[in-house]
Amino acid sequence: MSKMYQAEHVDHKSPTGAEKDGHERRGSIFADPAGRHQSIVDMTQNTTGEIKNPLVGISKDDLLRDVELYATEHDLADALPYLRKGALVAQNPTGFETIEELDEDDRQVLRNEKAHRWKHPKTLYFTILLNSISAAIQGWDQTGSNGANLSFPQEFGIADTGACEGLGTCEKNSWIIGAINGAPYMAIALFACWLSDPVDDLIGRRGAIFIGAVFSLLSPIGQALAQTWPQILICRILLGIGMGLKRSHCPSLLSRECPNKYSWSLVFNTGAIAWRLQLGSAFIPAVPLLIGIYFAPESPRWLIKKNKHAKAYRSLLRLRNGPVQAARDLYYVHAQLVAEEVLLEEEGFSKNDNFFTRFVELFTVPRIRRATQASGIIMIAQQMCGINIIAFYSSTIFQRAGASTVTALLVSWGSGMTMFVFAFPALYTIDTWGRRTLLIATFPNMFWTLLATGMSFYIPESSLAHLGLIALFIFVFVALYSPGEGPCAFVYSSEVFPLTHREVGMSWAVATNNFWAAVLGLTFPRMLLAFTPQGSFGFYAGLNIIALVTIFLFMPETKQRSLEELDYVFAVPTRVHARYQLTQALPWWFKRYIFRNKSAPAPDLYHFDSAEAYPGRTSPLSAKK
Numbered sequence: 001m002s003k004m005y006q007a008e009h010v011d012h013k014s015p016t017g018a019e020k021d022g023h024e025r026r027g028s029i030f031a032d033p034a035g036r037h038q039s040i041v042d043m044t045q046n047t048t049g050e051i052k053n054p055l056v057g058i059s060k061d062d063l064l065r066d067v068e069l070y071a072t073e074h075d076l077a078d079a080l081p082y083l084r085k086g087a088l089v090a091q092n093p094t095g096f097e098t099i100e101e102l103d104e105d106d107r108q109v110l111r112n113e114k115a116h117r118w119k120h121p122k123t124l125y126f127t128i129l130l131n132s133i134s135a136a137i138q139g140w141d142q143t144g145s146n147g148a149n150l151s152f153p154q155e156f157g158i159a160d161t162g163a164c165e166g167l168g169t170c171e172k173n174s175w176i177i178g179a180i181n182g183a184p185y186m187a188i189a190l191f192a193c194w195l196s197d198p199v200d201d202l203i204g205r206r207g208a209i210f211i212g213a214v215f216s217l218l219s220p221i222g223q224a225l226a227q228t229w230p231q232i233l234i235c236r237i238l239l240g241i242g243m244g245l246k247r248s249h250c251p252s253l254l255s256r257e258c259p260n261k262y263s264w265s266l267v268f269n270t271g272a273i274a275w276r277l278q279l280g281s282a283f284i285p286a287v288p289l290l291i292g293i294y295f296a297p298e299s300p301r302w303l304i305k306k307n308k309h310a311k312a313y314r315s316l317l318r319l320r321n322g323p324v325q326a327a328r329d330l331y332y333v334h335a336q337l338v339a340e341e342v343l344l345e346e347e348g349f350s351k352n353d354n355f356f357t358r359f360v361e362l363f364t365v366p367r368i369r370r371a372t373q374a375s376g377i378i379m380i381a382q383q384m385c386g387i388n389i390i391a392f393y394s395s396t397i398f399q400r401a402g403a404s405t406v407t408a409l410l411v412s413w414g415s416g417m418t419m420f421v422f423a424f425p426a427l428y429t430i431d432t433w434g435r436r437t438l439l440i441a442t443f444p445n446m447f448w449t450l451l452a453t454g455m456s457f458y459i460p461e462s463s464l465a466h467l468g469l470i471a472l473f474i475f476v477f478v479a480l481y482s483p484g485e486g487p488c489a490f491v492y493s494s495e496v497f498p499l500t501h502r503e504v505g506m507s508w509a510v511a512t513n514n515f516w517a518a519v520l521g522l523t524f525p526r527m528l529l530a531f532t533p534q535g536s537f538g539f540y541a542g543l544n545i546i547a548l549v550t551i552f553l554f555m556p557e558t559k560q561r562s563l564e565e566l567d568y569v570f571a572v573p574t575r576v577h578a579r580y581q582l583t584q585a586l587p588w589w590f591k592r593y594i595f596r597n598k599s600a601p602a603p604d605l606y607h608f609d610s611a612e613a614y615p616g617r618t619s620p621l622s623a624k625k
Helices: 017-026 033-044 060-073 077-091 093-098 104-115 122-148 170-225 229-247 261-267 271-283 286-292 300-305 309-319 323-346 355-364 366-384 387-400 405-421 426-432 435-456 464-481 485-496 499-554 563-569 574-594 620-624
Strands: none
Touching (some): 060 323, 104 323, 122 229, 122 309, 122 387, 122 405, 300 309, 300 499, 355 366, 387 405, 405 464
């Protein structure tokens, strides 16, 4: 840590002479004890919603002096010219045109960052591709088990319809089928997610993904060769450990949206061994992930946390369009981490706290607790909305609706393709509309489409409208889910936690998501028997309304916010956020969109009093100028 940001404890009332000298030498936003204390108060009790940049207020001389110390400490002397430029840009990103240290080539790279959002190095796109492949493993397993549900229960004598009615074993068998389907997700929730943090700390994020890929390669093969249903169950538990290790590190925009993932149940619908091929096919995407992760750069943020700043800079050079961008991001992330360390130390916590301590801090430190709450809401909502009814059991649902095996697989494939196609709008809307807006727009519509799906089961099976309307409403439901809750859940959860708690926070979020996925997988076969399809779909339709209310009241928007800005967003008390939504945001929405009053001024909970950390957004202050 550079001298300017060292965070030793300070007596706010009467610092010693040495401390005074140190503060004057550092010249940071924490330069004087009173200012430092007030900054911490602002961050922990942000009732006004102000967003701040930790580099604002530092003189140019002090900033450049700290850059030199930083470069010396971390063996970055060769990068010092770019670090000077990068620090100045990080301090004033919207004013880079006036920074005299930049040449025209530097300015053009920074202009392109805003004007050409899709112009990035191939390495970055390669990393994104690996994230998509990682997400595909879960999607592939879901479609494989979805199709296999039509045949493997009969193979092992655990079918929950037909002959079991005479034997009185239907209820027992439905729980076994549910346990097999939900096993990977329960393994993720109870074991794999909590292994992610220590494994990440030991071998890095690339290493964790590699180990996860090994499990994801071998476990499906084990399922395909299983001779009893308990053997399938064990292999699926091992598959869950693999999926959990990589899933905490690979939140991807295309999570669950792998192209053609639902086509594989049809391809492997080959008679008696169909279920073996369908369950075993999940190893296929693990192969390119296993090979490709070797060539991907390690996470720069992880390297910085491990005090490997020179390696982090080399990694950023592969992921950015120019050295000034790489140096800017390197120095700014360093500043963020130090500011967060100061925050935690002021509240009595240490950056060296062990995993258990950091887990407790998820629920005890106000800023982190609100992030934990928000990520828990969106992760539970992904299961409450009912998407995994379709992902796990669509083939079973369509068969219950009177479709043949091939027709059930075809319609399931159609719902998968619908999910894939309608995920593409999220590439644009997730950063323009925002995560929260997408969720609030789609959840009411997911409610009525699920309800309509359930009501369609009342239509006599002899009518063509019976299966047609069930398929139609499921397709519409999936189309609404794909650009909303689908990509938003993991994107949102991956960005809300401070860097000091990123791994343990994502472990919590993924564990929450997969626990409820396991509950759904376990209970839905029994729910179909007890509630009938009409009651089952109606139940999950109602959960969409509950999810909508909690998202509206308790989830802040994170669109286009830097990590440091999010520290202030999540410092706003929950009750302040909820009161604002009810008393200001909701009335404004009715005035604007129901009563068509276009002149009604939009309320704003957050107030910007400084430059933002990254370009690409216009600061309200600079806009006024």
